[in-house]
Amino acid sequence: MRLVYEQISEAEMIFGMPLGLRNVPDKLVWHFTKNGTYSVKSGYWVARDMMSRQHADRARSSTNGCKEVWEKIWGINAPHKIKVFMWRAVKGFLPCATNLKQKKILEDSRCWQCGWNNESVMHVLWDCLKVKKIWKKTFLQGVCRVWQEPTFLDLVHHICSTATRSELETFCFTAWWIWRNRNLHRYEEKSLEPEEVA
Known part of the structure; x- marks a missing residue:
């Protein structure tokens, strides 16, 4: 009722405005x-x-949103190297194949593990089929195939908003081990099993 009254009074005010003395179109x-x-x-x-x-x-x-993410990441109980790794991953500073190709260090940006997609930070730490096997062994087993985040920052933000502190620590450690396993596979031709990484 009040809304109708306010609209009527506004309409009366509008109709009560003088239009001017000149008749200009x-x-x-x-x-x-x-x-x-x-x-x-x-x-x-x-x-x-x-x-x-x-x-x-x-x-x-x-x-x-990033401020909240950084506060949670820097607040986890983990070695400094894990926190710095997460910062580099979220910022896209890891030397994955896509970044190395942009800097003209590599000619091919395909993933060294699956050989199919471009190896971006998001692919190497979350989207790669070989990496999915590792995430299935963690608290993220139910969502690792469902969550389709565009960037690693979006993924970390999603996890920070839903996970407990302990789960966030597990996520950070697992991501670091995935990166380490990728480097072992690439440079030393060794590879850990998903159970060993998770």
């Missing part, structure tokens, strides 16, 4: 230019400005 005005006329150039700059503001808003919100 309405016209469209583009307020993003000095002369009020639309141009493709001005439309382009408005669209770019809108996109950069949206990007900045997304970056601000993801930074706030």
Whole structure:
């Protein structure tokens, strides 16, 4: 009832506004230019400005989410090397094949373990079929095939928001062992079984 009353009073206020003494027809005005006329150039700059503001808003919100993730990761009971590894993985600083190809160190960015997909941080630590066998041995066995996160940061954020501190520690240690096992396989031609890694 109150909402209807407020709308009626607003309508009365709008109808009570004087329109002016001159009888001038309405016209469209583009307020993003000095002369009020639309141009493709001005439309382009408005669209770019809108996109950069949206990007900045997304970056601000993801930074706030990252703060919580970092507080949880730096707060786990683990050696410093595990925490630094997680920081490097989330930031995408691990020397996986995709990153090495971008730096022109490698010509082929395929995964060294499965040979199928590009070896990104997300692939080598979560998406690779050989890695899934390891995650199935942990507390993530029910979701390792279901969760389809676009980046490792998104995955870590998801885990930080759902896992206990002990589970987060298990996740960090397991991710580190997966990376270590990948390096053993690649450089020393050794490989641990999923049970040994998990």
